[in-house]
Amino acid sequence: MSATTSAGHVPIESLLAWWLHETDAAETDAIDEHLLRCDACGETLDELLGLADGVRAAFKAGLVGAIASAEFVARLAAHGHRVREYRLPWNGGVDCTVAPDDELLVGRLQALLAGVERLDAVLEFSYAPGVRHRIEDVPFDAGAGEVIYLPKTAEVRRAPAHTHTVTLVAAQGGIERALGTYTFRHRPWPGG
Amino acid sequence: MLSAMEALDASFAEAPEAIAARRIVGAPPGTAGDAEAELYRLLAPRARRYGMRHLRDSDAAADLMQHVMALTIEQLRSGALREPERVASFVLGACRMMVIDQRRAERRRDDLLERYADDLPIADIHVAPRLDHRRVADCLERLAERERSVLVMTFYDDAPADAIAGQMGLSAGNVRVIRHRGLDKLRRCVDGGARAAA
Numbered sequence: 001m002s003a004t005t006s007a008g009h010v011p012i013e014s015l016l017a018w019w020l021h022e023t024d025a026a027e028t029d030a031i032d033e034h035l036l037r038c039d040a041c042g043e044t045l046d047e048l049l050g051l052a053d054g055v056r057a058a059f060k061a062g063l064v065g066a067i068a069s070a071e072f073v074a075r076l077a078a079h080g081h082r083v084r085e086y087r088l089p090w091n092g093g094v095d096c097t098v099a100p101d102d103e104l105l106v107g108r109l110q111a112l113l114a115g116v117e118r119l120d121a122v123l124e125f126s127y128a129p130g131v132r133h134r135i136e137d138v139p140f141d142a143g144a145g146e147v148i149y150l151p152k153t154a155e156v157r158r159a160p161a162h163t164h165t166v167t168l169v170a171a172q173g174g175i176e177r178a179l180g181t182y183t184f185r186h187r188p189w190p191g192g
Numbered sequence: 193m194l195s196a197m198e199a200l201d202a203s204f205a206e207a208p209e210a211i212a213a214r215r216i217v218g219a220p221p222g223t224a225g226d227a228e229a230e231l232y233r234l235l236a237p238r239a240r241r242y243g244m245r246h247l248r249d250s251d252a253a254a255d256l257m258q259h260v261m262a263l264t265i266e267q268l269r270s271g272a273l274r275e276p277e278r279v280a281s282f283v284l285g286a287c288r289m290m291v292i293d294q295r296r297a298e299r300r301r302d303d304l305l306e307r308y309a310d311d312l313p314i315a316d317i318h319v320a321p322r323l324d325h326r327r328v329a330d331c332l333e334r335l336a337e338r339e340r341s342v343l344v345m346t347f348y349d350d351a352p353a354d355a356i357a358g359q360m361g362l363s364a365g366n367v368r369v370i371r372h373r374g375l376d377k378l379r380r381c382v383d384g385g386a387r388a389a390a
Contacts, residue, residue, distance in 0.1 A: 012375070012379075013371075013372045013375075016371070016375070017368075020346070020351070020352045020353070021352060022353060022354075032242060032245075032284060032287075033284055035238060035241055036238050036242070036280045036281075036283055036284040037204060037207070037238075037280050039234075039237075039238075042237060042238055042241055045241055046241070047379070048375075049244070050322065051323065051328070051347075051375075051378060051379065051382065052346075052347040054323035054324075054327075054328035054382070055328055055332065055343055055344060055347040055348075055378075057325035058325040058326070058328045058329035058332060061325060061329070063325065063326065064329050064332050064340070066337075066340050066341045066345075067337055067341050068341055068344070068345055069345070069356075069359030070359075071359045072348070072359065075349060076348070135337045136336070136337065137336065137337060138337045138338070138341075139337070139338050139341050139342070139361070139362065141359060142361055
């Protein structure tokens with residue numbers, strides 16, 4: 001695979017692959033060499049790394065919610081992040097809160113995911129009755145038997161006492177099937 | 193017959209770094225301050241990027257950059273680097289050697305820095321400005337869930353596609369496609385916000 005395009009520059013996806021150590025030795029050498037001569041590609045790389053820093057900072061500040069993996073949560077904890085986890089059984093609920101020094105909230109939603117092709121999550125909040133927010137096509141590992149839900153920690157921290165439900169919906173061939181509903185009964189941290 | 197590297201060097205004979213290197217070689221040692229500053233401005237950021245990629249640490253990358261530039265200027269001043277058009281190749285070779293040697297030759301690096309640190313033309317090199325993470329968060333919010341998840345998991349600790357694929361029930365190829373699409377949307381959104389704010 002050539003490292004450069006016909007315009008003589010390295011495409012951003014190749015720069016990212018190089019940065020993430022996905023390139024083989026020959027391609028790594030070619031991109032190393034190119035970057036020693038091409039400031040335009042160097043600036044694209046700087047922009048990419050600035051964006052990566054921005055994503056990390058936004059996530060660490062609790063401004064970004066996501067569906068992730070158990071391994072990712074384990075890496076966060078291993079890196080010293082204060083993680084508060086709630087494990088919810090099928091159709092279960094939990095009393096929950098966010099402590100002042102918590103950096104990440106994790107909901108582990110247990111579900112039978114075998115055979116599911118596409119999974120959506122429907123979110124509802126008691127402070128906005130009747131309003132449903134649907135997250136379409138969430139990533140999941142069917143073998144894991146759980147969906148790792150990371151709400152925006154900063155938003156939850158600011159919120160008054162409320163109930164938040166997440167309904168997992170399997171979609172297959174135009175037919176939808178609720179897999180389970182999970183209830184978070186949030187209370188602000190006392191004195192927080 | 194020219195090697196690929198030599199042919200590349202020949203094609204860069206009129207590159208600004210080659211011109212600056214020739215001025216250093218052509219002047220009495222230590223008298224081409226402007227050319228040394230220009231060479232530093234051009235090549236130091238490139239050496240720093242190499243260090244970031246291969247050392248994964250901004251302080252170590254900054255040290256590598258300083259060390260490589262000190263060595264390069266030393267070699268040009270002394271005439272040991274006789275083909276100034278090869279200066280970029282020399283810097284790349286020095287970066288590679290430094291990374292290999294870093295763990296076993298700390299002492300030489302300190303010696304060089306000690307000898308040349310006061311002499312080095314420290315230019316104010318450009319580093320991409322930090323982005324407003326609230327704007328990045330707003331832009332992430334607009335992505336599809338898979339794109340957001342993949343980008344967060346990728347950038348949090350520089351995870352390659354195959355690591356994420358195994359955790360999310362996807363193929364590595366799928367992860368790369370989702371990552372590329374998400375990155376493209378995120379860049380456009382952040383760029384758009386920056387232009388609007390300007």
